[in-house]
Amino acid sequence: MAIQNFVAYNPVRLHFGEGVVQTLGETIKQYGKHVLLLYGKGSVKKYGYYDEVTGILKNAGLQITEFGGIQPNPLVDDVRRAIALGKEKKVDVILALGGGSVIDSAKIVSVGLVHDIDPWQFMLWQAFPEQSVPLVTVLTLAATGTEMNAAAVLQNTETGKKVGFVHPELFPKDSFLDPAYTVTVPKDYTAYGIADLIAHALEAFFGKGEPSVIDRITVDIIKDAMEQAPLLLNDLKNTAWRANIMLDATLALNGLTNYGRSSGDWGVHALGHELSLLYGMPHGATLSIVYPAWLKLQAGRIPKRIQKLGDLLFGLTDIETVIQKLEVFFKSIDCPVRLADAGIDESKKEEILHQMNKNQDSGMVYLLNDADRKQIVEYM
Amino acid sequence: MAIQNFVAYNPVRLHFGEGVVQTLGETIKQYGKHVLLLYGKGSVKKYGYYDEVTGILKNAGLQITEFGGIQPNPLVDDVRRAIALGKEKKVDVILALGGGSVIDSAKIVSVGLVHDIDPWQFMLWQAFPEQSVPLVTVLTLAATGTEMNAAAVLQNTETGKKVGFVHPELFPKDSFLDPAYTVTVPKDYTAYGIADLIAHALEAFFGKGEPSVIDRITVDIIKDAMEQAPLLLNDLKNTAWRANIMLDATLALNGLTNYGRSSGDWGVHALGHELSLLYGMPHGATLSIVYPAWLKLQAGRIPKRIQKLGDLLFGLTDIETVIQKLEVFFKSIDCPVRLADAGIDESKKEEILHQMNKNQDSGMVYLLNDADRKQIVEYM
Numbered sequence: 001m002a003i004q005n006f007v008a009y010n011p012v013r014l015h016f017g018e019g020v021v022q023t024l025g026e027t028i029k030q031y032g033k034h035v036l037l038l039y040g041k042g043s044v045k046k047y048g049y050y051d052e053v054t055g056i057l058k059n060a061g062l063q064i065t066e067f068g069g070i071q072p073n074p075l076v077d078d079v080r081r082a083i084a085l086g087k088e089k090k091v092d093v094i095l096a097l098g099g100g101s102v103i104d105s106a107k108i109v110s111v112g113l114v115h116d117i118d119p120w121q122f123m124l125w126q127a128f129p130e131q132s133v134p135l136v137t138v139l140t141l142a143a144t145g146t147e148m149n150a151a152a153v154l155q156n157t158e159t160g161k162k163v164g165f166v167h168p169e170l171f172p173k174d175s176f177l178d179p180a181y182t183v184t185v186p187k188d189y190t191a192y193g194i195a196d197l198i199a200h201a202l203e204a205f206f207g208k209g210e211p212s213v214i215d216r217i218t219v220d221i222i223k224d225a226m227e228q229a230p231l232l233l234n235d236l237k238n239t240a241w242r243a244n245i246m247l248d249a250t251l252a253l254n255g256l257t258n259y260g261r262s263s264g265d266w267g268v269h270a271l272g273h274e275l276s277l278l279y280g281m282p283h284g285a286t287l288s289i290v291y292p293a294w295l296k297l298q299a300g301r302i303p304k305r306i307q308k309l310g311d312l313l314f315g316l317t318d319i320e321t322v323i324q325k326l327e328v329f330f331k332s333i334d335c336p337v338r339l340a341d342a343g344i345d346e347s348k349k350e351e352i353l354h355q356m357n358k359n360q361d362s363g364m365v366y367l368l369n370d371a372d373r374k375q376i377v378e379y380m
Numbered sequence: 381m382a383i384q385n386f387v388a389y390n391p392v393r394l395h396f397g398e399g400v401v402q403t404l405g406e407t408i409k410q411y412g413k414h415v416l417l418l419y420g421k422g423s424v425k426k427y428g429y430y431d432e433v434t435g436i437l438k439n440a441g442l443q444i445t446e447f448g449g450i451q452p453n454p455l456v457d458d459v460r461r462a463i464a465l466g467k468e469k470k471v472d473v474i475l476a477l478g479g480g481s482v483i484d485s486a487k488i489v490s491v492g493l494v495h496d497i498d499p500w501q502f503m504l505w506q507a508f509p510e511q512s513v514p515l516v517t518v519l520t521l522a523a524t525g526t527e528m529n530a531a532a533v534l535q536n537t538e539t540g541k542k543v544g545f546v547h548p549e550l551f552p553k554d555s556f557l558d559p560a561y562t563v564t565v566p567k568d569y570t571a572y573g574i575a576d577l578i579a580h581a582l583e584a585f586f587g588k589g590e591p592s593v594i595d596r597i598t599v600d601i602i603k604d605a606m607e608q609a610p611l612l613l614n615d616l617k618n619t620a621w622r623a624n625i626m627l628d629a630t631l632a633l634n635g636l637t638n639y640g641r642s643s644g645d646w647g648v649h650a651l652g653h654e655l656s657l658l659y660g661m662p663h664g665a666t667l668s669i670v671y672p673a674w675l676k677l678q679a680g681r682i683p684k685r686i687q688k689l690g691d692l693l694f695g696l697t698d699i700e701t702v703i704q705k706l707e708v709f710f711k712s713i714d715c716p717v718r719l720a721d722a723g724i725d726e727s728k729k730e731e732i733l734h735q736m737n738k739n740q741d742s743g744m745v746y747l748l749n750d751a752d753r754k755q756i757v758e759y760m
Contacts, residue, residue, distance in 0.1 A: 003623045005397025010390070016639070017385025213604035213628050217597050224593035243383045247640060248593050256636070259396070260627060 003260040004209035009168065010255050012148045016177045016247070018239055021053065021138055024095075025060025027174050031134035032092020034063045038082060038106045039097045040070045044140060047184045053097055053138060065089040073276075074101040076108075076120050077157040083112035083119060086133070093134045096172075099141030104152040107170040110135040122165050123154050129169040137175045142182055142246040143193030143284065145200060145253025147175040162273060177250065179242035187233055190245075191333040192284025194229050197249040198222050199272075199287035203264040204257035205309060206302075208365050211260025218257040219312040221248050229333050267363020268294045271376065274355045281342055288335035289342065293379035295323045297372055339380050353377045383640040384589035389548065390635050392528045396557045396627070398619055401433065401518055404475075405440025407554050411514040412472020414443045418462060418486045419477045420450045424520060427564045433477055433518060445469040453656075454481040456488075456500050457537040463492035463499060466513070473514045476552075479521030484532040487550040490515040502545050503534050509549040517555045521565055522626040523573030523664065525580060525633025527555040542653060557630065559622035567613055570625075571713040572664025574609050577629040578602050579652075579667035583644040584637035585689060586682075588745050591640025598637040599692035601628050609713050647743020648674050651756065654735045661722055668715035669722065673759035675703045677752055719760050733757045 015023065028035060035057055044050040057064055067082040086094070086109060094113075096106035111129035112119040121127040139147045146152070150170040155162045185193070201221045225248045232241035251257070258264060271294070272286030299306060299319045310322035327337045336342040339349070353374055362368045368376070395403065408415060415437055424430040437444055447462040466474070466489060474493075476486035491509035492499040501507040519527045526532070530550040535542045565573070581601045605628045612621035631637070638644060651674070652666030679686060679699045690702035707717045716722040719729070733754055742748045748756070 002620045003397065003627065005400060006394075008394040008396065009392075012389075014386075014388040016388065017383065020385060211627060212608065212624050213601060213631060216600040216604055217631075220596040220600055221593060224596055228592065240382045243640075244592050247383065247591060251593065251639075259631075260623075 003211040004262040036091040074105040100144035107152040132169040142249040148254035179239040195284035195288040197252040200252040207261040207264035209261030265365040270361035288330040383591040384642040416471040454485040480524035487532040512549040522629040528634035559619040575664035577632040580632040587641040587644035589641030650741035668710040
């Protein structure tokens with residue numbers, strides 16, 4: 001497949017390192033005087049990030065309108081309310097303080113504020129934004145990569161359906177990545193974030209296109225995360241390890257791993273979402289279960305590709321060993337690799353398969369049919 | 381040193397792959413109707429790129445003003461003339477068709493067109509642009525990375541001095557990287573381009589900051605170039621190998637390798653420039669001579685850093701062997717590793733050292749004094 005034609009574009013300005021949040025005021029002032037501050041359900045207040053950020057905004061003479069309480073699975077209803085509030089208050093700029101759910105919500109708010117369109121229409125790809133209110137982010141969880149890309153995922157309050165939208169207007173203008181803002185993430189969610197970023201790199205690796213330098217770089221991100229993970233998980237307050245994982249997570253989904261590819265695969269993500277939907281499992285914990293099973297299914301179909309992964313990642317090409325080593329890694333960071341590890345009984349497999357088949361979860365490159373999904377669920 | 385604080389920002393839209401130039405017209409039309417077309421000394425006409433590009437512009441209904449004849453070491457005088465022409469003709473957008481010298485010239489033209497300031501003042505960092513005319517590039521030589529960065533190097537016609545300027549206004553809006561536009565680059569200049577891109581990655585690796593994932597990525601760009609080089613040099617018309625090297629060259633100097641670093645070193649480049657100045661040596665050919673000598677000087681001073689390079693690049697940490705393997709590679713692609721290989725006699729070493737000491741060429745991280753430069757020249 002070699003290099004596939006591609007367009008690369010990413011205008012996000014990344015401010016990375018300890019203390020960068022101190023310069024937030026100057027950055028935001030470029031975009032206006034009145035800030036709509038979005039945040040989640042309390043941890044930013046509990047750990048002092050809210051106080052520090054609002055203090056910086058006030059010192060910079062900025063006016064603040066707040067919208068807190070965004071859920072971990074962000075709801076379009078909250079986005080609608082935030083848009084109404086922002087329109088009423090005539091805000092100039094949005095600041096998202098939080099993880100993926102807050103930033104994803106803020107992205108849709110940023111386009112919703114300047115269009116008279118229900119935001120769910122964007123999510124259904126039925127309407128496309130022509131402009132946006134400038135969005136600035138302060139990241140508090142390394143995982144999704146949303147801080148440096150143009151994608152957002154929201155859930156519909158009534159249907160429970162989770163859908164994603166990608167559009168250049170969703171790029172944040174500036175993202176502040178201060179590792180000190182992630183030191184309070186608990187051990188389990190730190191590990192799930194690591195599983196998530198590794199899965200993002202794998203989705204790219206199994207995408208369409210095999211650009212040689214980007215294959216290497218994609219695996220470098222995985223390799224680095226696997227090396228940093230035990231250091232960080234044994235020393236959660238260490239900002240140096242936090243910084244390394246934070247950078248890995250951003251690189252895993254900021255477009256770089258798709259240079260030379262025309263798409264990622266994303267089949268494992270689709271399957272994993274069903275586990276979250278059915279049992280409320282954290283996203284990263286679904287991926288550490290589904291990826292090994294997906295690889296077992298693909299072992300006989302794309303052996304060379306999996307051997308390439310094994311060679312770059314572990315210096316070995318025996319496929320069974322490659323998958324086993326991935327599983328050993330996930331277990332070592334307390335991420336589940338079987339349903340049983342997540343406390344989900346064998347007897348649920350039928351229900352899971354039913355849900356996956358109902359949505360015809362497939363991926364974009366190595367397509368899955370009903371029989372494939374059955375095999376994957378059996379492996380889980 | 382771990383990760384150093386950094387700001388990453390690169391808004392260039394990269395259009396990569398065979399045939400992408402076909403969409404050039406639509407892209408340029410976004411920016412206006414009247415194009416200032418800059419190109420070099422004839423090879424784009426000889427090989428048909430000029431005809432194809434001007435045909436595409438005309439089909440798109442665009443008006444063209446031409447400025448050809450830009451030199452391989454681009455001169456500020458040409459830039460001044462191009463600015464005068466562009467102002468007179470009231471152009472809306474600039475198209476640079478060529479390699480580093482044409483694109484670098486076009487960057488300064490793009491800011492010169494909208495300021496009443498002699499362009500050399502920008503080059504001396506005595507004036508800073510506030511805006512620019514949109515710049516689009518079509519790259520015909522993989523080497524300098526200028527297609528996706530905000531730097532330009534120009535030479536002063538009177539003094540012969542070569543200086544660089546870096547400013548966000550110098551980013552091209554769009555860069556078209558079609559590997560088919562590089563297949564006519566002769567074998568020697570293809571190899572010098574590879575030496576140049578490897579040296580760019582090394583300058584970053586020996587910069588300030590040791591971000592673990594970026595160290596891996598930086599070295600993997602080198603590793604990929606070393607692997608692709610013999611494939612390409614034995615099959616110069618092969619667009620797949622051309623594409624791989626083209627992508628390596630862009631990644632080596634588009635900012636990525638400086639994530640987590642506060643600067644590169646650039647000492648080797650400074651020393652290499654003196655050889656170009658004294659003997660007209662091609663830039664890449666100076667770097668393959670100076671880098672091994674610089675590494676020999678640094679072997680006793682920064683052994684761990686060089687061992688890290690060796691470990692990531694060759695899986696070995698004996699410093700002498702690491703340097704030797706780099707030299708073997710450069711020789712294998714017919715790049716000189718000693719002055720003698722470039723036909724420069726031992727007796728010139730005094731003159732070379734004098735020139736280097738006169739300019740106090742040093743680099744930014746592992747600073748060099750007169751005695752260091754003497755040692756380096758002895759190794760060359």
